[in-house]
Amino acid sequence: xxxxxxxxxxxxxxxxxxxxxxxxxxxxxxxxxxxxxxxxxxxxxxxxxxxxxxxxxxxxxxxxxxxxxxxxxxxxxxxxxxxxxxxxxxxxxxxxxxxxxxxxxxxxxxxxxxx
Numbered sequence: 881x882x883x884x885x886x887x888x889x890x891x892x893x894x895x896x897x898x899x900x901x902x903x904x905x906x907x908x909x910x911x912x913x914x915x916x917x918x919x920x921x922x923x924x925x926x927x928x929x930x931x932x933x934x935x936x937x938x939x940x941x942x943x944x945x946x947x948x949x950x951x952x953x954x955x956x957x958x959x960x961x962x963x964x965x966x967x968x969x970x971x972x973x974x975x976x977x978x979x980x981x982x983x984x985x986x987x988x989x990x991x992x993x994x995x
Contacts, residue, residue, distance in 0.1 A: 882908055885916070891990060892916055893983060895927040901938030909938070913945040922953030925986045929959030934967050946977070954978075958986040 882905055884895045894913070898905055916924065926942065928934075946955045958980040960968055968974045980986035 883912060887921075888987075891923045891925060891987060892921045893925050893927065895929070896931050899930055900933040900935075901928075901931050901941070902933065902935045903937040906937040906941040910941040910944055913941070914948055917945065917948045917953075922949065923990060924949075924953070924955045925983055925990070926955060926957050927959045927983055928957055928964055929961070929982075931960070931964050932962065934964050939967065939971060939973065943973075943976070954990060956980060956986050956990065958982050 882896065882898050884897055886893050894916070896909070901909065913924075924945070926945075942955075942957075949955055956978040957968075959982060960979055965979075968977070968979065978986075978989065980989060
């Protein structure tokens, strides 16, 4: 299993259960995220705390998930650290995604943003 997920209220929590999000894992991840979104999920917290490496294909699969929401929802990241945080900063994805320290902080921010 590459990811674990649970839904609380209207927020889907997705946690990657692998230490690398790369060309080997990205297609399965993208497919799972597409299924969640096609089932009506609009708010997603993606937990990256176990991920130690991400390549361009992995990053592309996260961006693809954001595009699939088509400005109709939110996809925020949490738990990124070390090399993953560095990649997000170098690619300026930290300007595209809201990034939080953990799921609690992400959930609190999303809850405040919802009227």
